[in-house]
Amino acid sequence: MEDASLLRYARHILLNEFGIEGQERVQTAHVLVVGAGGLGSPAAFFMASSGVGKLTLVDDDVVDLSNLQRQILHTTERVGQPKAESGKQALHALNPEIEIDARVERLDDAALDTLVAKADVVLDCTDNFTTRHAINRACVRHRKPLVSGAAIRFDGQVSVFDMRDDAAPCYHCLFPEAEDVAPDNCATVGVFAPLVGMVGSMQAAEALKVITGIGQTMKGRLLMLDSLNARWRTIGIVRDMQCPVCGGRPAA
């Protein structure tokens, strides 16, 4: 590792659990971040600052003034620009060492398949169930770890669906897909700005742990945050052997 990198990542290298070995794993990892909004902003920032080798950032939307209250990748100057491009600028300014692939597109199943297959870990930072389920299906197909986050009003959720482990549940085991759901979104009900920072930062933390193999991830657990009353709660989640998405996997 070059001197500049040793210095840049010194505070991770100093951690006994992390060390040079962990840092080198981060620097060879390929992370897919879907969504460059409220959750994707802090998640991508910390993945980039930590020196992830390659970061693919996907979003088909453009920066709107109403995003800036919480989507900290973007600036007033970049209102109207594609979020993926705006995000790439912010991340490169923070860390020019990493490779960033900005994609201004809505991912269909075929595109998701291609991107998920290449990634070591997938961060779902989107805000709608249809995309969440599509990302989950691709992660199940390619047996990739999925770090999922959600935030609405004052309530947040984080979990890891680690498809490398036959005992682990997938996103669908926890949230079965219903055709008739019209979920609330931030545009209609609002969201507390620091909440997306908390959830997105947790996603980055979980992704770094998946990559380095340190500690225990949230695999098999769902963290629920009530940021209005400052309460955090974790519940266990189990694999649904009848799950139409992942039920065909081998049993642990």
Ligand SMILES: [Zn+2]
């Ligand atoms: Zn499942």
